[in-house]
Amino acid sequence: MEARKKILIVDDEQINVEFFDLMLSKLGFVVEKAANGRDGLDKVKEFSPDLIMLDNIMPKMSGWEVTRILKNDPEYAEWHDVPIIMFSAMDDVKDKIEGFELGVDDYITKPFNFSEVLARIRSVLRNHELIDQLKKRESRIALQEQLNEKLLAYADLVSQKFLSLCQSPDLPDNAEFRSGFDSCQLEYSRLQKKIDELQEEYRKLKSREIAVTSLENELRKAYSE
16 A cells, blocks of 8 residues: 655645645645744654645745755755745746755745645656656666676676687697587677677667756756746
8 A cells, every 4th residue: 555645834824734734634645734944844854754835935934945954954865855845925937946946846826726736746746756766766777787897897707717718728629529619619709799789789878868866957947947
């Protein structure tokens, strides 16, 4: 059974907090609340949310300040990648771009429509899950690359020993041995050619790939345009 997604709502307007708590809880989300930015930062540590819904204009600490801390402060490194949807009474493109550059994943401008809010929540969670899966796959591929490098180094060592053996004057000179030895040489040559072809193809693919972090930044830029 899939775990219920946890959403932290940080807003000083109590009516907004209670409304979202009621609606999102009915839809199966686990909801935690905070009345200002500083309390929100404490709740992040206690609650470890999957998504933060954050008002921008609040007493004590603005949503931008909270975002800056979450995305950059080593104390919150564990939560750097938690997606953020920011509420804002402003519809200024410049302000939104600044928020995206800080690390906000999406914006909802007040007054808001709950159907739109829900659609944006699901979209951000889905995109974050996709990015998370890509990062895990990238890590797995990196481990496979390390293993492949070790195997290739071992294969190179074996090939050097084999070539040295080929040049040895002490090899038996009977026909049966020579036939088996020639067959082994031929198979080795085919294997080496295949390894060279695969390595060349790997280098071509590697030169064209985009790291997940770069892809994530490009997606963020696309949102802000």
